[in-house]
Amino acid sequence: GVSGTPVEKNITLGSASRIELSCRLDNKYSHFKSLQVTWKRGNETVRHINKTENSWSIQLRILDNSKLGSYSCTLKGEEEVGAMFHLQPKIEGKEKPIISYEGDTAVMTCESSGYTPIAWTWYMTNGSEQIAININDSLLADKYVINTISANVTHLKILELTKEDDGVYWCEAAFELGKSKGKLKLKVLSFMVPLKPFLAIVAEVVVLVTIIFLYEMYLKKKEKRAAEFWSLTSLSYSKSEESNGLESSSARHRKI
Amino acid sequence: MQAKDSNPPDGGYGWVVVVSAFMVMGLTAAILKTFGLFFVEIQQHFDELASTTSWITSITIAIFHLGAPVASSLCVRYTHRAVVITGGLLAFSGMALGFLGLNMVWMYATTGFLQGLGISFSWTPAISIVSHYFSKKRALANAIASAGESAFAFTFGPFFQWLISQYGWKGGLFIIGGIQLNICVCGVLMRPLASSCVLEAPPDKGASKIDKEDQSPVTHKTFNWMLVRRPEFVLYAIFGILAAMSFFVPPLFLVPLSYSMGIDESWTASLLSILAMVDFAGRLLCGWYANLHVTKTVHLLTMTITLISTSLMLLPLANDYLSLAIFTGFYGFFFGTTVAVHITVLADVVGMSDFDSALGLFMLIRSTGGFVGPPLAGLLVDMAGDYRAGFYMAGTTLVLSAGFLVTLDQLQQRKERGSQANTKPEKSTLPYPSFHLLKLQ
Numbered sequence: 001g002v003s004g005t006p007v008e009k010n011i012t013l014g015s016a017s018r019i020e021l022s023c024r025l026d027n028k029y030s031h032f033k034s035l036q037v038t039w040k041r042g043n044e045t046v047r048h049i050n051k052t053e054n055s056w057s058i059q060l061r062i063l064d065n066s067k068l069g070s071y072s073c074t075l076k077g078e079e080e081v082g083a084m085f086h087l088q089p090k091i092e093g094k095e096k097p098i099i100s101y102e103g104d105t106a107v108m109t110c111e112s113s114g115y116t117p118i119a120w121t122w123y124m125t126n127g128s129e130q131i132a133i134n135i136n137d138s139l140l141a142d143k144y145v146i147n148t149i150s151a152n153v154t155h156l157k158i159l160e161l162t163k164e165d166d167g168v169y170w171c172e173a174a175f176e177l178g179k180s181k182g183k184l185k186l187k188v189l190s191f192m193v194p195l196k197p198f199l200a201i202v203a204e205v206v207v208l209v210t211i212i213f214l215y216e217m218y219l220k221k222k223e224k225r226a227a228e229f230w231s232l233t234s235l236s237y238s239k240s241e242e243s244n245g246l247e248s249s250s251a252r253h254r255k256i
Numbered sequence: 257m258q259a260k261d262s263n264p265p266d267g268g269y270g271w272v273v274v275v276s277a278f279m280v281m282g283l284t285a286a287i288l289k290t291f292g293l294f295f296v297e298i299q300q301h302f303d304e305l306a307s308t309t310s311w312i313t314s315i316t317i318a319i320f321h322l323g324a325p326v327a328s329s330l331c332v333r334y335t336h337r338a339v340v341i342t343g344g345l346l347a348f349s350g351m352a353l354g355f356l357g358l359n360m361v362w363m364y365a366t367t368g369f370l371q372g373l374g375i376s377f378s379w380t381p382a383i384s385i386v387s388h389y390f391s392k393k394r395a396l397a398n399a400i401a402s403a404g405e406s407a408f409a410f411t412f413g414p415f416f417q418w419l420i421s422q423y424g425w426k427g428g429l430f431i432i433g434g435i436q437l438n439i440c441v442c443g444v445l446m447r448p449l450a451s452s453c454v455l456e457a458p459p460d461k462g463a464s465k466i467d468k469e470d471q472s473p474v475t476h477k478t479f480n481w482m483l484v485r486r487p488e489f490v491l492y493a494i495f496g497i498l499a500a501m502s503f504f505v506p507p508l509f510l511v512p513l514s515y516s517m518g519i520d521e522s523w524t525a526s527l528l529s530i531l532a533m534v535d536f537a538g539r540l541l542c543g544w545y546a547n548l549h550v551t552k553t554v555h556l557l558t559m560t561i562t563l564i565s566t567s568l569m570l571l572p573l574a575n576d577y578l579s580l581a582i583f584t585g586f587y588g589f590f591f592g593t594t595v596a597v598h599i600t601v602l603a604d605v606v607g608m609s610d611f612d613s614a615l616g617l618f619m620l621i622r623s624t625g626g627f628v629g630p631p632l633a634g635l636l637v638d639m640a641g642d643y644r645a646g647f648y649m650a651g652t653t654l655v656l657s658a659g660f661l662v663t664l665d666q667l668q669q670r671k672e673r674g675s676q677a678n679t680k681p682e683k684s685t686l687p688y689p690s691f692h693l694l695k696l697q
Contacts, residue, residue, distance in 0.1 A: 096421060099422075187424075189424070193423065194431055197434070198434040201437065201438075204438075205437045208438075208441045209440060209444050212444045
């Protein structure tokens with residue numbers, strides 16, 4: 001129902017159909033005496049059928065995309081309210097870019113939810129132009145592979161990626177009533193990109209291992225020297241005890 | 257060996273080892289837990305089914321468990337340090353080679369097999385050496401080390417997502433491999449205890465060892481299969497199987513249960529964050545409490561298991577986000593306490609002389625429970641048509657496992673009473689129960 005603020009509704013049509021759009025008024029507005037209801041497509045007025053006291057509808061037979069678009073229903077009374085209906089199927093691309101590497105293969109997927117397209121076409125962008133990818137062209141056959149996985153899903157495989165393949169791609173689904181496009185972004189990175197942080201981490205690891213290793217060797221040497229010192233000390237102590245029961249400390253001093 | 261048992265540092269350099277083990281936990285278990293973020297990317301790139309892709313993680317987990325006894329026997333021979341460093345190199349190679357991403361089988365071999373082996377060779381010795389370095393403070397040390405897993409898992413989620421968005425999944429794997437090289441740094445820090453040189457004991461020295469009822473000379477050089485003859489170990493192993501059957505189920509079904517209650521994605525994700533946070537808190541708190549030596553570790557473990565099973569039995573009663581979050585919090589907390597203390601209990605059950613072998617064997621036996629649990633729970637869920645069945649099953653198996661713990665405790669108490677009666681001590685190079693014995697007297 002229309003209630004004071006413009007309402008918009010998107011309706012998706014998969015194929016040619018007969019459709020009825022109706023605007024219904026909530027009961028609380030029925031006190032508006034002079035009500036003028038107009039159905040319009042753009043600026044053209046469409047004839048409407050006044051079905052009941054509070055609803056107005058139009059019937060459309062949509063056979064091709066000439067009848068698609070935005071239809072609005074406007075009620076003029078005390079308040080002017082409106083509703084818009086869009087008729088167009090939509091294709092979802094991917095918001096996040098697909099990241100791949102030079103020399104690698106990239107796979108881009110487009111899916112049409114719910115409605116089966118008649119055909120799929122892929123486009124690449126060259127500057128501001130969109131160029132269709134025609135795999136029948138022998139030049140391109142080595143590079144691009146288009147697979148239709150199922151009726152609703154299509155894959156574009158790009159082999160032997162190079163920097164030039166970086167950019168925006170479009171997948172276009174052709175329906176009975178029109179065409180719809182999805183956008184995909186491909187980013188091609190060189191191996192250097194992850195290599196730099198990787199090497200930084202490896203450097204950190206090597207440095208830490210070396211430091212710890214050297215420190216431990218240093219500690220071991222200290223322990224060894226201390227052990228030698230004490231063994232020599234106790235040796236001279238016991239020897240001095242044999243020869244001379246007293247003054248072991250002075251004996252130690254003399255010996256060492 | 258006697259020197260090691262009766263005089264572990266119990267502090268000092270031991271704390272360096274604890275920090276090192278904390279890092280190793282994070283760089284192994286936490287990475288395994290968060291690997292799921294790479295799933296969809298890998299699956300789409302190779303155009304495979306989800307089930308085929310999930311074999312990667314299954315292989316990693318399987319090799320992790322199968323490798324544990326191998327790792328522990330290598331520890332005995334070549335020191336913990338060497339095995340951890342090897343593990344770090346293996347884990348790194350698994351991820352770095354995964355970068356090449358030739359095909360799915362390649363991924364199985366690299367991110368599956370090599371990574372699993374690397375994790376196994378890093379995790380097992382790290383857990384083990386902490387127990388070797390401590391006796392009185394062992395529970396606290398183990399708890400702190402195990403908390404590394406939760407701490408890292410918490411941050412790896414967003415970090416991995418960022419990595420994938422910047423470098424793609426291939427670049428992400430490569431960098432994670434590099435990060436895993438830090439396991440080697442941790443390994444270098446794990447100084448072997450001086451007394452482990454005694455391991456190459458000549459036969460006469462071996463005969464003088466007091467080693468429970470077992471009079472065999474050198475049980476250290478080879479992997480000790482005699483463990484399976486000891487009833488305490490067997491009881492604890494069965495406990496391990498039942499507990500493992502239950503442990504993997506709740507994380508698996510929490511998300512679908514949440515969705516089935518109508519909770520949306522972001523709130524469900526917050527449940528997992530709550531789980532990680534209380535897990536971390538539980539581990540630390542349990543370690544602190546166990547360190548007070550107010551309760552015997554076996555009793556503590558029995559209590560925590562009972563509390564987890566209670567939480568799991570009550571969780572299905574939740575009907576909205578708040579109640580689910582509260583029960584999840586309880587479950588996560590007690591799960592953390594259990595994980596923190598269960599290795600210490602193993603050390604108390606078998607003693608430090610056989611600890612390495614016991615750890616490896618325990619992990620291997622326990623893994624059977626881990627493989628049986630999720631499919632069994634899935635079957636029950638399908639039959640009942642409700643995810644809550646999974647939680648009831650997990651709670652029930654935990655109650656059963658607690659039964660085995662109680663039996664184990666009774667057995668130990670009976671033996672202690674028996675040894676009290678005898679004039680000469682029957683066994684006990686175990687520092688902890690004998691300490692408890694003194695307390696009783």
